[in-house]
Amino acid sequence: MDTLLLQIFNGLSVSSILLLIALGLAITFGLMKVINMAHGELIMIGAYVAYVTQLFFIKYVSKEFFSFYFIVAIPLAFVVSALVGLLLENVLIRFLYGRPLDSLLATWGVSLILQQLARNIFGAPNVDVVSPSWLNGGLRITAGLQLPYKRLFIIAMVVFCIAGVYFFFYHTANGRKIRAVMQNREMAACLGIPTRKVDAYTFAFGSGLAGIAGCTLSLLGSIGPSLGTYYIVDAFMVVVLGGVGRLIGTVAGALSIGILNTALEFGTTATIGKVLVFSIVIAFLQWRPLGLFAIRSRALD
């Protein structure tokens, strides 16, 4: 019984991680149609921000406040990744709108450059981020069932991010502008919305979300220059399965892949589980090429 419950929890936990890494991509790829291969490296930047914040706290802040470094690191990661995203959009991506193949290759190049940059700055070996003490251990429900605080925290973090994104898009003037530009650029421009500015800020927002994901992932695994490469494929798979352009689709995609993956991994092995997940996703996309939630649009494109 404990095993089954824990397995259900693991499914949710893996889903939440997938959702966190895919959320930024759901905006840059889903809404803006930019195939951003450097998304993984924006995640990596967020993770290194956590590392640098930790170093700063060790050096300049008294010990009793050390555990709070993580609270500082999360918004900081958002800001730093968003700034990198803004820069990337300004010098490269904006020339490549509407050219998905070119943006694929160019951003892949950017991802290589960012990886090498991280290697030069922080060194090739992985670095260790000490998790804040209040996230160590877990919530003990029965003798054999313990839910790690870190995973509960990640789930809470995702719920917070989704709520934030939803509020931003549907209940603020800026969100409305973004949706207007993405749905009908010419019309939006005619109505006086500065589309260039909106593009830049949207891309930065998506990048910032990747930063939060990276910062949060430092709780679970290692931080290294190649961190992003482990997550980029999963992130794209979630967005494509969910249906490009729909937030709810990304949530559904993450949930189905996460739960399917843990269930299959439990029944078989890690390698076979992954193979089965990929096969099922491919088969599903053959049947419904637009994913779980397709946009019904009257646009002729």
Next chain:
Amino acid sequence: MVKKRLFKRLTPALAITLSLGLLVSGCGATGAQSQNTAPSQASGDTIKVGILHSLSGTMAISEVSVKDAELMAIDEINASGGVLGKKVVPVIEDGASDWPTFAEKAKKLLQQDKVATIFGCWTSASRKAVLPVVEENNGLLWYPVQYEGLESSKNIVYTGAEPTEQIVPAVSWLLKNRGKDFYLLGSDYVFPRTANKIIKAQLKAEGGNLVGEEYTPLGHTDYSTIINKIKAAKPKVIFNTLNGDSNVAFFKQLRDAGITSKDITVMSVSVAEEEIRGIGAENMAGDLAVWNYFQTTNTPENKAFVEKYKAKYGNKRVTDDPIEAGYFGVYLWAEAVKKAGTTDVDKVREALKTGIEYKAPEGLVKIEPENQHTWKTVRIGEVQPDGMFKEIWSSGQPIKPNPYLKGLDWAKGL
């Protein structure tokens, strides 16, 4: 028409990638050249040697330091007059954690740079990729990492442990001291799979009990499901053959699931001091690892070695088994070349047959003429809160290498 348009759209993208590629490879080349202190022409007074490790990718966490140790040994040898009166010049290549790249770079080192020997590789997959290249070109590879055995190439000198110098004594010790129920967890490639084949045969012969076996791809980061399976299987020992970054994720998540070293002993064979820095000592304290050398190993040679390494690369750096094996490998090669009077691979191999020895930081090591493996002392260590090992068992003396496990009845079918 459509095709043509697509091509038109692709051209600038291609141009961008190509130029990026050039940029990246350009950076790599300048990086390697800056390491070369002498001009790279094969002139009369230098000997070129290749260094081939993953300086990027998932294995960089481990291999970069081995490269550093090998360079340190080369510097020391040069400072004391070089080999045969000639200066040793390293040519550094990045295998990039990618096995075909290793083969390609080995070929480049042997055919283009015409190096006298290569120090390199970490994973067995990379060694297996380089093996046909060194055999074809009659090169000599010095391989510094413990591995799964069942191999003996005349073109490879193995300065790391084979199973009877690491895994087999560790399994016997665990059965005697920690319990009979084993869970095998490893990365999905040749070393963990072969090592586990050996462990399974040994468990059967020595009364152990296999309760689970699991492999994950290199770079895997989510171990929640596997930890759940481990909980359900209730082993006494987890025998961990994970490699690279996965170890970090596994140990962090194991502790978060509420499993401590008191509940289940984790015995690792690919986690040394260098990896513990990335995992975090607090996540591994109390767990075990089996090696032939620890930074804390108590010999005068080791004291000097650790001091020199820290002086050269910084006080925060640590030494570990493969670093040490990479280091003394360079010295063993220099000894063999001195004895042969030439760097010619066939002559050096003849010299190796006479039994070359060296007082390494781990104690006396010598090359076994029969299989070009190294006599080594086995040590089991417990991880301390400061990330160092405390030796809790040792074989006391160097063990004769036996890569094909000859004379062990249970190993006959392998």
